[in-house]
Amino acid sequence: MKAENYIKLEFPARSVNEGFARAAAAAFVSQLDPTLTELGDIKTAVSEAVTNAVVHAYPEEIGVVQLRLRILPGGELEIMVKDRGTGIPDVERARTPLYTTGGEDRSGMGFTIMEGFMDKLRVRSIPGRGTTVTMRRKLQRRG
Amino acid sequence: MQTFSFYSDGRLTVRFCGELDHAAAASAMRAVAEAAGEYLPRTCVLDLSGLTFMDSSGIAVILRAQRLLNHTGAALTVQSPPEQARRVLELAGLSKLLEQPKQQRREVGSI
Ligand SMILES: Nc1ncnc2c1ncn2[C@@H]1O[C@H](COP(=O)(O)OP(=O)(O)OP(=O)(O)O)[C@@H](O)[C@H]1O
Numbered sequence: 001m002k003a004e005n006y007i008k009l010e011f012p013a014r015s016v017n018e019g020f021a022r023a024a025a026a027a028f029v030s031q032l033d034p035t036l037t038e039l040g041d042i043k044t045a046v047s048e049a050v051t052n053a054v055v056h057a058y059p060e061e062i063g064v065v066q067l068r069l070r071i072l073p074g075g076e077l078e079i080m081v082k083d084r085g086t087g088i089p090d091v092e093r094a095r096t097p098l099y100t101t102g103g104e105d106r107s108g109m110g111f112t113i114m115e116g117f118m119d120k121l122r123v124r125s126i127p128g129r130g131t132t133v134t135m136r137r138k139l140q141r142r143g
Numbered sequence: 144m145q146t147f148s149f150y151s152d153g154r155l156t157v158r159f160c161g162e163l164d165h166a167a168a169a170s171a172m173r174a175v176a177e178a179a180g181e182y183l184p185r186t187c188v189l190d191l192s193g194l195t196f197m198d199s200s201g202i203a204v205i206l207r208a209q210r211l212l213n214h215t216g217a218a219l220t221v222q223s224p225p226e227q228a229r230r231v232l233e234l235a236g237l238s239k240l241l242e243q244p245k246q247q248r249r250e251v252g253s254i
């Protein structure tokens with residue numbers, strides 16, 4: 001599917017870049033004239049996926065995180081967050097509410113929030129190779 | 144992110160301002176733990192009205208704060224989240240911690 005517009009960003013998996021990724025996503029999405037609720041949902045979903053890459057993907061090193069946003073024909077937004085880290089051995093289990101390997105610093109609600117705020121969530125992961133999270137959200141056409 | 148705490152008459156209020164995300168979570172939790180240790184409150188309110196963003200890292204802070212306060216016999220409630228934070232709280236099933244202004248008055252009166 002040919003995108004009408006897109007951005008691609010790459011940054012090291014550092015916590016300071018989570019806020020940057022949210023702000024970049026919000027700035028890109030503004031061309032779709034989103035409602036405040038839509039903008040909040042999109043920033044939250046981006047934050048969850050990027051934070052997962054920062055927190056879980058690279059336990060031993062600071063790897064690279066990729067964020068790609070695309071506007072698909074019809075105005076649908078696609079968000080992709082990709083890492084080349086540890087991967088997830090059991091994706092179905094990882095997506096279960098409250099499931100976490102992160103101890104008491106985490107709530108295990110990240111995937112549940114992404115799923116709740118987006119229309120579609122796809123998680124592709126290969127242990128030892130990395131994880132790609134792809135989400136889609138149709139925005140209300142206004143005006 | 145910034146935190147402010149006030150204490151009066153058994154009730155500790157910790158106000159979070161700015162973005163409560165993974166980068167801010169540790170300092171937010173430290174602020175709650177320090178204030179709770181200092182005042183030993185009967186109730187603790189997390190005032191979210193100054194938040195411009197919150198994600199699941201904030202949910203973990205709230206749950207940890209609840210465990211910490213409950214451990215000392217105190218109750219924890221959450222108050223005045225902006226819409227984005229409220230939607231995250233709802234999805235995480237934490238709406239029950241939201242303080243209703245009327246109940247709040249009754250609770251304080253019965254202590
Ligand atoms: N990019 C990733 N690389 C490796 N493991 C991941 C990745 N994303 C998620 N996981 C695994 O999936 C689990 C569930 O993720 P989810 O985001 O739902 O919860 P969490 O990150 O543990 O907690 P929260 O998001 O509430 O802070 C994680 O604990 C982790 O084990």
Ligand SMILES: [Mg+2]
Nearest residue numbers: 048052110111
């Ligand atoms: Mg997560």
